Amino acid sequence: MEAIANGLILLMLSIGHAELWTSVINRTHALKIHEVYLKRLRHVLELLMVLFPLVLLFAVGLSDPGVLVGGEWSQLPLWWQPILLLCTLGFLGLIYSGVRHQFYRPPRQQTAQESELIHLRERLKQDLIGEGPYHYLAGLPFNEIFSVEFTRKTFQLSRLPEKWEGLTILHLSDLHFSGTLKREYFIELCRIAQEMKPDLIIFAGDLIDRMECLDWLQETLGPMQAPLGRFFILGNHDWNQESLQIRQTLSETGWIDLTAEPVRLQHEGQTLFMAGTEAPWMGKLQDVKLSEDNAADDFLLLVSHTPDNFHWAEREGYDLVLSGHTHGGQVRVPPFGPIFAPSLHGTRYTSGTFFRGSTLLHVSRGVSGIHPLRWFCRPEISLLTLHSADKK
């Protein structure tokens, strides 16, 4: 009986160890580090995650002190103690993020949410898996990559001009064209998104993972239209590609690059200030810092690829921040929820709506990823409807 309990403790310590390195992977993937180096780091840490349980089993479990064969924890060699304490903290951290995920509720500023699930494979009646990288993942059982959730969320914002009551923004993010999912999948997605008839369209970055797919833009994002315009920023995956060429090609289809310079849109006699940031990968947060000139603007929108800039945007006084990048975690492990998220905040802002100070953040789960795998985390395209709240 004691051996079983000690076996469970060793398992818990191994999970805690893996969580510690996962937390390092999450934080390093939030930094301006090229994908090649990140991949190497990931492989080393994944190897450590596999080897550690074996070392733990043979050293602590079977030899010294041998807790699985009658040994006592009190005889644990001194040098093991800080390591196992860290592993315990890692396990507690995982429990904490799981509890936070289970108890997540949108802030009161989000007054409604509904969604329609569209199964693209059934709808198009064709195989949508191409020959791109990691295409073998796309066909795994229970992969939800072809089941896209078109969500409609309603926000009530105190600074929104009353004349803009009911203004709609289509929030698209993380398309990741790589050839792994066929072009037809994205054409259909964009066509359905267009049917939601938004007033304004925002793309929040990560468009191209393989430059061969650049000409897909003409048939996907290219035809989309909205009365107030279509605006984009790029993401860290575009930074790993030929970002200048991506930027230029999308601009040629009529989309406006929000990072070139902030835009002031006049709508119903009031001003919407829109800025975009791809920091830390391209540009600096300083480029989208608000100034005294913004005092005359009626509403301030920041499109930031990573949600990590949320706290900065809140301190600046932005009203609304739209982000992607974290993909909702892509794979969620019940009951813990998301485990991987390339963010300095770990899994805290993987998706959903958050409110701090007077700033609302909406993080889209995005559509795809370089790894075409989604378990318990469907792709998402959102239509956000804004209402003005009581100014008191």
Ligand SMILES: [Fe+2]
């Ligand atoms: Fe992404």
